[in-house]
Amino acid sequence: MAWIKRNLFFLIGSVIAFGLMIFGVIVLLSQMSAEQQAAQDIDKVFADLNTLNGGPASPENIEAARAQEKQLRAYVVKARSFYQRIQPIPNFTTNRVSNAEFAADLRNTVSQLQRSARQQSVELPPEYYFSFEAQKKLMIFDPTSLDSMAVHLGEVKTICSIMFNAKVNALMGIRREIISEINDINPSDYLPLGDKTVSTPLAELTPYEVTFKCFSTELANVLAAFAGSSNGIIVKSINVEPASAIEEVAGAYNPAGGPPTVMPASPPFGFGPPGAAPPEGGGRRFFAPPTAAPVASPSRGSQVFLNEKPFRVTLYIEVVKIKSAK
Helix, strand or coil: CHHHHHCHHHHHHHHHHHHHHHHHHHHHHHHHHHHHHHHHHHHHHHHHHHHHHHCCCCHHHHHHHHHHHHHHHHHHHHHHHHECCCCCCCCCCCCCCCHHHHHHHHHHHHHHHHHHHHHCCCECCCCCCCCCCCCCCCCCCCCCCHHHHHHHHHHHHHHHHHHHHCCCCEEEEEEECCCCCCCCCCHHHECCCCCCCEECCCEEEEEEEEEEEECHHHHHHHHHHHHHCCECEEEEEEEEEECCCCCCCCCCCCCCCCCCCCCCCCCCCCCCCCCCCCCCCCCCCCCCCCCCCCCCCCCCCCCCCCCCCCEEEEEEEEEEEECCCC
């Protein structure tokens, strides 16, 4: 007992250390057991995978896969009729587009669009060139971008024709992707650099942004035309806000609903109507100024509760171009 009293702290420390050693051994054994169980589970999974890969395929699964593949191919063939490619301008097949061809077709296409806008009473910006302002006076273009510009010109014409047929009030602008950093130098005609054509295994998706002014009826016509188009034009987003600087309709406003009341001009005081003979004996003949006829009080008819204002609409759309069957 005397030794225990002299070495009490040493004894307590030894007991605690021994207990910790036992706890560490228990934890280590449990971790080793868990690792062994995880290894066995992994080996079992690999064994099942090897069995499935090496074993014979089920005839039922093969037939179901073939039937689904056949249905998918039939749907792709059917869907192609709703995603017809827009013809480029000029329409090239094997030969590449030349500078002279594109310059001539660009002028002709812009003239056609301007004439169509006038016929449909669609307002355009002054001398608007439909996002081809940078190419307006060029005769030599970047040879690597001619084919792509021909495709864009055909797509811009199709989009603008839909706008004009819907009879929007005004086409304020159309923006497209940048093709050539050499020629595409008019910033207002182009989308940000990040907006580019996206290529997928089945199709190419080319972005456009169209801004126009219209009423709700014309907006509905535009969306319906895009939805029913056979060229695969998808509306990705739409932004509608009140149009600014709206021109008021010319003409006088009369709350009574009838024409404005016009007061007859009074003859000069002291004289008769023009050409009248003076009174006998000379002197002046005095006339009282005529009084205006009383205006009937307006009748209580129907009142206008909704006076629609035009909208400024910005559509972000994508033209889907299906790749060939190969």
